[in-house]
Amino acid sequence: MIDLGSVYQVAVDVADANGAAVDPGSADLTIILPDGSTVTPAVPTPTTTGQVRVDYVTEQAGRHVWRLVTSSPTTAYADVFDVQPAIPVGIVSLADARAQLNMRPSETADDDELRTFIGAATAAVERALGRAVVRRSITERHQVGRTSQVLLRQVPVLSVTSVTTADGSTSWDPANLRIDSETGLVTVVAGEPLAGDVDFVFEAGEAIIQENHRLAGLIIIQHLWETQRGTMGVQLGGDTDNWSAGRGFAIPRRALELLGSQLPGVA
Structure with missing residues (x-):
């Protein structure tokens, strides 16, 4: 990369x-x-x-x-x-990842590999949460009849940049939209209703990334780093590699607990 x-x-x-x-x-x-x-x-x-x-x-x-x-x-x-991309999507910085692995600032030989792990950990955290964590610009196309409401797929929605038909013939002023950040529900409160193939350009993610989400990302990065080098061994009963039905080894149990994910067999 x-x-x-x-x-x-x-x-x-x-x-x-x-x-x-x-x-x-x-x-x-x-x-x-x-x-x-x-x-x-x-x-x-x-x-x-x-x-x-x-x-x-x-x-x-x-x-x-x-x-x-x-x-x-x-x-x-x-x-x-x-x-x-020019603006990378990472739940933590490269410096944070190095610190988690107790690397000195001068140890940069593995930076490209670490950046790959940061990207993978970011995707894993967002998949576990079912929502965007790292702020980014997203474009979604929705095919709608005449309606005043559309449910965006990526949440939380921070702001809507533009709303236009796919052919560019019609646009809607974001100032005339009401946005429910958590659900992604966009409602037209003034002007014509939405219709046709409509492209929404918006910002999604957490304005401030929660500490438990950052820490879960760091734990996943460390786990991927250590297992890739064969330094952890197989510890089926250990804290990091504790196995549960339906769960793999890419996301350690303690990271899942930080993310609030319900573990199999846990009431």
Whole structure:
């Protein structure tokens, strides 16, 4: 995972049939961007024999797929890379995650891996709660008849930015809407009712992330970190890895308790 606007390097080592490094006669690179369009960056002549390197400045967030094809020798290579949004969605900061793992500020070699764990922990907490925690902008399309009310799917709703039909022909002033933050119910209190395919752009999440939600996220991050390195062992009766029917090991029991989730067999 890299930041939007940073450089991703496509790195391919080309060898001949005997396994010796060799510069290809030609090389063509194609990158499929998250929106489905493609770019074909120029491939420079290797500065070190056989080492084809292309620096690409990222312009879109999301999954990128690249393919490099060479001739003389004929080879093909493909891989993917992910670019995170300019404003990352994380329940805790990278510094908080490092502190939870007792890492020194200078220990940055595992930052990319930690950021992946932060994203996974954020999704796990929000799934367990059934609501958005980290504030973000969301776009939802609703198909409605003539109605004065629509129930948004992502809650809590902090504010509505815009409401327009999909074709842009009609819009509704957010000032004329009443919003129930917890339920996501949007009611038109003045003007024409909603009708057609309507796009809602709104902010959802917690204005202030609750401490139990943050701590649950940190516990999940630590759990993923330690189990990925095989340092915890299998402790079926332990606090962290206590197993219950219907529950996996991605979310420790103590994190679920912080989130207020009802555990199986617990009255």
